Amino acid sequence: MKIRKAVITAAAPSQRALPLQSLVDRDGVQKSALRIILEEAASAGAEEIGLVINPGDQKAYSEAAGDFASRLHFVEQPNARGYGHALRCARAFVGNDPFLHLVSDHLYVSRAATRCAQQLVRVAEAESCSVSGVQPTRENEITYYGTLGGRRVHGQNQLYEVENVIEKPTPTEAEQTLIVPGLRAGNYLCFFGMHVLTPSVMGLLEECMRDLAAGDRLQLSPALAKLATRERYLALDVQGARYNIGVRYGLLFAQLALSFDGNDRDEILTQMVELLASRERSA
Amino acid sequence: MSSELIRIITAQEPEVRDRSLDAFCQDASLAQLLVECEALDAFRRQSGNLYERVRALFFLYAIHRFHIPRKAGCPATGKIPFDGYGKLLNRRFEEAIDVFLTAQHHEGPSDPISSALAAAYHDLGFQTLANQVRRSVRSVRGNQWMFRVGHPADQPLRLRPELLQRSASDGSFPILAETTPVRMDLTHSAWSDIFFLGMDYPQGARVLNISIDLAVRGRDAAPKPPVEAYLRVIDEPVLRLVSVDLAAHADITNLPEVFDFAKDYLGLLKAAVIASGIVPPGLEGSGRTLAELLSRVVGPGLGLEIVSSVNNIPKGSRLAVSTNLLGSLTSACMRATGQAKSLTGPLREEERRLVAARAILGEWIGGSGGGWQDSGGVWPGMKLITGAPACEGDPELGVSRGRLLPTHKILDQRDAPESVRQHLQESLVLVHGGMAQNVGPILEMVTEKYLLRSGPEWEARGKAIGILDRILGALATDNVRDVGAATTENFFGPLQAIIPWASTHYTETLIARVREKFGADFWGFWMLGGMSGGGMGFIFAPQRKQAAQDFLQEVMSRTKRELQNALPFAMEPVVYNFAINPHGTFARLLNGDDALLPPGYYAFMAPQWLRTDPRQLGPLRRAELDRFGAACRGDPALAGMVETLFDRLLPRGRTSGGTTQSLSELLTEHGFDNSQHEQIRLDLKNGRTGLSQNRLPPATPIHDVRPEDVVDLSEPDRPDGREQWRQLGTRALREGEVAVVSLAAGAGSRWTQGAGVVKALHPFCKLGGRHRTFIEVHLAKSRRVGRLHGAALPHLIATSYLTHEPIESFLAAREGYQYPGPLVLSPGRTVGLRMVPTARDLRFAWEEMPQKRLDEQQQKVRDSLRAALIGWAQRTGEATDYTDNLPSQCLHPVGHWFEIPNLLRNGVLDRLLGERPQLKHLMLHNIDTVGADVDPTLLGLHQAGGSCLTFEVITRRLEDRGGGLARVNDRVRLLEGLAMPREEDEFALSYYNTMTTWIDIPQLLDVFGLKRDELSDADKVAASIRNMATKMPTYITLKDVKKRWGHGQEDVFPVAQFEKLWGDMTALPEVSCAYAVVPRMRGQQLKDQAQLDAWLRDGSAAFVESLCEWDS
16 A cells, blocks of 8 residues: 555645744744644645645635645635535545645644654555554543544554544543553543544545534544445554644644754753743732 | 352352352351351352352351351451551441451451451442442443543534424523323332342342322312423523422532532432433543533523422432432433433333433442332333343343343233223322332342342242232232232232331331221231331222322321331322323423423522613523412412512521521520530531540550450350359349449431431331331340349439430330339430531541541532532531521430439439338440340349449440440540541451440549439439549540431531540549440440441340330
8 A cells, every 4th residue: 555645635624824824943934834734744645635625715825835735636615514525625636546634723743753644654655554643642632523432453552443433522431442452541542633544434424424414514534434344444653742723822832842843942942941030929 | 268158159050049048157167167268258259140249248248147146156356457447437348348358367267357358348249239230321332422522522412403493582491391101010019129139130120100190189170290400491501400399409500510419409300300411421531611511512602591490399209209300301302402302291111211211321320229120110001120131242241140121012902991090090008108128238138138048038029020920910919909908918028028118107006007007908918118107008998098088187296296206207198199101201292472491490580680780680580470470470480489489588587486486496405515615616616626636645555455354244155253252242133232324415417417316216117017117125134033033123204305205205105114113204314516527627537537428420520419518517617507407406415324314413313212221233325225134144243343333345346436345545444436546447357336334323423522422412412423434534426417408409518516425434544444345236326327237136135125025
């Protein structure tokens, strides 16, 4: 299995502007968040990138993509019916190929020699199946994420066989169905915002869409739960960190993480210490 | 070590494993039993298997309690180390056992040491089981995370957005309304739903459980799910809890208050809030604020209001109303926080199981406990609930045979066709008989018997399991008549073989009267819950149901009136209408104009709002009042609400001739001494008297008596003079020189936890095939002794204000049990008025006196309750008169010392001596010393000794607390427990006072300074009594008094009263006293209903029966 395509979703009405914001990347160059995400995808071998957007956003995103604009295939989501629906809109672009999927409101910083997307794609290609990036997450956070249950693949510390996926579970539900042997008590595997998926996911999204009640939103997790029952589906504990730029102070922390990981680390650290030292302690 | 008992415990083959301990012990010698005990103790210390450990502990308990004391060579006398007792009280059971075993090793085995070891092994056994249940409850998946949440920031739950969606018209939040049926157990499960038992023997834990809607006949229009829980968002950062039935509400603003269960009547709601994870149990003691938590769960500046209602279904219904309310509240809270996917409608199976697990957690957190079938109302219709063996993945695997949670199989149309459901509803009359009793001791008895595999009980359990199969068969074939036959067979067969106390005289009277009235149309009786008398079922031919409902209402009320002084009734009996509920717990979301809480809520809360300045009411509350006002005008369910509100706003004045007047009349009538009362009040207030002042000075030398201080008649062959004494006594009996005085002034505070019944009239046990009252037993013994000696014994019964009239009319209705001799009541002549205790005395009793600690959560609840009661005493006024109860509950008898003076004062003794000049002796005994009779040997011993008073004492067991025979300042006397300067002094004393006293009448008159012919001089008698009374110490004691209210609700208050005690006569130098050690079976007292089972099992009941001769 070879991954040549990537799909990035950027159509959520509340998140349309997020990828357009600017940051200074590890290399000290100012870039849009979108461009950083596209670099992540490209580094993993994505030659064509489908970008799911709101109608009318194409121009702004093309400009923000810089050099990568030529690789982009814009896919419009005509009405916002959920994350799964956005991904489903890219089914024509995906065709019968496996693809890397990233969300546009997360930035990633790897703790390994290879980027996060590269780690994921390498495993997917080696195992020839869908692989989702995951991170052990404390139970008080799991109500924000898609969470999965499964068991560790024998002999491979970071790899898990997925058995079940639930979108934003309560810990009550998680404890009953999502405990993964070997993880610390109260920790669960939550999605990292990065997946390599086989094209069958599009069919499963289609099935879920048919069962969806009017007015409900289609999520990705139910389709991934079905995927686990239809074909081999793995999860990789990615060596890296994700930063959600859509939450309060999210952009700031993402910027700090990029800076501490790059060429300007010493300069930023020095300025932060100065800032702290010059700040008078309030009474 | 080769141990037969360990082989039984560890055997895999049921025929060995289920062998009875009793069978083995009967043939074993004392030495063999001690060797087995040593092996068992070593085994239980090293075994990692819960089941083996617990069974070994119960074996050890039973051997020490029932077998070792009966073996030849086991001395009756011995000392129990106080150190071990202290450890036992503090629940340091292992250490207590070590102390007692060391004492046994050094001093040799003895009855007292075995009693201490039995208590320690028993308590450790139950503690081990409770620990396991607690571990299992916490480790059930879905419950664990709540114990890890230690900070509001860790709280992952959020309220569902639907509940935060304000109404467009008035901004109000929607209401989540949950309705839940209650459950009834159609087979009675033979108590197999006790958690411990389901975990020990899951195959035997089977229950047929039906969810039902209820209506109180004559009050409610039609059956509906009786349990309701409501939840809504409010615009204040508080947790508002409201119990409509208990008329209680609280705005909780801090976390510690959520965990304070006994502070008010909202403990159940608090337990649900915690068990559902809204306030996770891990937050207890975190030091964080409730506002922080609510802000995270609900939103900044917002809070939650949770309301409960059980539509005034009486407490003690045996329909698991409390557990299902907890389930209902938990379900609503879990739906609201997304832990159940179904916000409305019924729950899915996995959600029901989770709600049940959380309800169990809530019960544990709240310090109560029910069976695993109790949350059955959460499920729909009829279901078979069965214990489940622990499997791979269960936290119980390798620890216990069974899982904590059972499995539920909902019966389908093939198992129970629609027709049988209909027929059952047409035939069954469901009632609440009005009795409310504590079933806790019964559940302990069952656990113990099942784990011991006691022969007859184990066999009965097998039969009960067979009866369940028979009932399932009868349901499948639509044969309700056979259901009735089977439930009746269960009640009179296996259930009573396992627990004789499950039946009561009241129940059996009702059954007999129903049977007499309806003959073959009465198809059967069925007991609900732990014991009968409360919730019960009577099954009739369908065409007679209407008549049967009418009759049962009448016959229950009539029988209750007949027995209300003898048995603890909490309420007027009721008949229910019921219907099988097909949904289980069910929720709706009420929006807009429908967003109203139940009418009872507004009847309780609205008057408080109406009294508030409208400008200070928040906009939401104003909008709610508008909606409520509109509904009052149009909704028939709210008819009469305006009048109700008006009554609440302007409560009617008290009608004249109420409680206060009745109380003062009673005081006057019963010789209340106001000046003495005021003096005691003053002394209490000034700290001159009180619990700590009851004690002798700490320096008082107190020692055990010497062998020559007593005559030991506890062994059958000693001492030598027995035959002469017997002849002497026999002669006196024949000559009519003796009479019996039974002390029957008391209300049996411990017997019924302060319910205020006449203990003498309590039909406490089936003897000679029928329930017998204490009085009946005493008369039966006197009847036998009189007949054997050819002279009827005069039998006097000393009564009090509380007991005189009931005993008089009770005996009149039964023609004095056909007693052949003089049967005379000696009415009390003194009465006291109870007082609100001082906080000082409450603290002394609860903090200074040795107290038995309870299991962790129960202890927390008790501490909270005690803090609340101290607050009550301070608010009400320390040492003020206690008048907030029925008049009879406000008065108190002033101690048994007054009973003999009463005989002098009321003329009874004078008259008796007039009729029987030969009368020289009295045998005085407590009503609960049921083994005491006029034994000629003891009478002869008393005569030969020539003392004024001869007291009977027994060797001490651990449970015999409250003083003993001692040398005090080198005088042999009885010392009350209240007067012991130090608790440990009591443990140095070998003998315990039975209160049974042989009295030489002429000498007694001398002591009182009276001559025989002065007994008719009332002034002289009164003066002599007053003179004697000044020599007797006055003790302040605390007694528990029940206050009943609402629908079967009961509160227990500690009240202060004073007493003078008969045993202190031994301290007077002018009174000559002797002491005889008598066998335990003769001298032991029945103070607590929990004693009854052991009393039956250890042969004491058979001993008493052998002394009795019944009139029929």
